[in-house]
Amino acid sequence: MSETQPTAAMADERIKQRSRLREAMIRPELGGIVGTIAVFTFFMLFAFDSGMFNSQGIMNWSQVSAQFMIIAVGACLLMIAGEFDLSVGSMIGFAGMMIAIFSVTLGWPVWMSILITFAICIALGAVNGFIVIRTGLPSFIVTLAFLFILRGFTIYFPQTIERKTIIGGIKDVAEGDWLAPVFGGKLFPGLFNWFGEIGIVDTFERGTRAGQPVVDGLPMLIVWALLLVVFGHVLLTKTRFGNWIYAAGGDAEAARNSGVPVARVKILMFMFTAFCATVFATCQVMEFGSAGADRGLLKEFEAIIAVVIGGALLTGGYGSVIGAALGALIFGVVQQGLFFAGVESSLFRVFLGVILLGAVILNTYIRRIITGEK
């Protein structure tokens, strides 16, 4: 309107001035941030001398958290796009088993086994997404079917081929392979050696490795986790595709009417979730040197819990990758911390339940402030 008044006069009398602090606090990740601080404070106070915060201890819970992070990033983007994938855990078991069968049983080169497994799993993710889009069924049901189907195959294949449910010997066949270290290797061994020399990292005092640092590099698992978190965060918040992810989950019909290719976005997110599960599986197989039919059990729920602690809305359209990463960190620290603190391991669930409830209540409150939701 041309009769615009000077801006000072236009300041709306119905908007209360809000403090900077409050402004900075009101963000989707707040639940995750508060939870992380609470968890670290707790263990600093009660388990500081347990070895949890020396270099080995840190590496221990970092690795467990990194595992959670890898699948949480996929689950997070998919949940924001408005869908679930309950087949993540089975996909982890399945992918690991495929790599083992291809490389050990069939004797294919490890790099080829890994690449083909990635191709199969991403294609399965696409099938998941395609069925959800085509039938309009809730992804909850479709992926639940895949949870059983994939787990069934993961047990069936090794049993019929090798008459056992664990296939080992992957370390041997991976020797000298160029792709295996991308998942099972360690970065910066020189740096960690130096850390050992100057005393930041403890060194072995006896045995064949005397003088070497107890933590001899940054595991690729952690590198993958960090890369995926950065990738997911940038994709979601800084690209137009990210806007489409929010839109597809916020209101698929409104998004479609505005020209957002909703079907493509959702199917791609199912594929990305499958990719993350396969990264998880490949790192695990390379670390253990074996694949087991029971690997990845219940991982889908742990991923979803991490995502929800991180502030995402179960019904889609809202959430944060950073939040999900913090949720995964909380998960890992609590699980390993209780072990360090010598607490009865069954209490892990109690602790986790309390954190989940607390974070979700806080998140709901924050979200209502931000979105005006009732």
Place this chain on the structure above:
Amino acid sequence: MNPIIEMRDIQKHFGSVIALAGVSVDVFAGECHCLLGDNGAGKSTFIKTMSGVHKPTAGEILFEGQPMNFANPRDAMDAGIATVHQHLAMIPLMSVSRNFFMGNEPVRKTLGIPFFDHEQANDVTMEEMRKMGINLRGPDQAVGTLSGGERQTVAIARAVYFGAKILILDEPTSALGVRQTANVLATIDKVRKQGIGVVFITHNVRHAMAVGDRFTVLNRGKTLGTAKRGEIKHEELQDMMAGGQEMVQLEGSLGGTV
């Protein structure tokens, strides 16, 4: 002058339901063409065939003289048809500026990677909303915190900003208060004066009379005819919408208050 869009004998069937049984409407640049009709008359279905949401079962669409076949909303949008749907194409959980640019995000390349240009999106959103007389707390304010009229205005501002030739508004005033309705009607008038053809759907004859240049009444999937402004009276439109005589009776029993 030729119409921008000409819809000829459009039919739309949903299974056994005949939602449209041959509707013809054309829209010229700079006019406000009102579509009136009772609940279930087929107004929303009709404009959805115009905006690429539904494919017509039969009939012809001419856009600037050329036969057109919209495969999806994107096609129609690219041709210059912007639609503000009855159930707003707005996502409450997302910010105003993310909504404003939904499906049309501006990008800026850094290191060859196209990133969402939030700065430009935010600036444009604030500016366009200010032009419409709405002061946002910030471009990152969620649409869910806006009032119905404000949301409506965001949707209209968005359509105008993206250079629509045809702006379709499906019952934009039905949920609004007096002052907000007046705002939306004023916006329609402003948009029309920029040479955009407006299709304005409403139940409210008074709202239609306030801005309309032509009026088409739909009844049970058919057109009852199109009239120019000044050729038809308020009461006649009202009667046509209700399908004729019942309205007269109703009016009698309600003491002429409808």
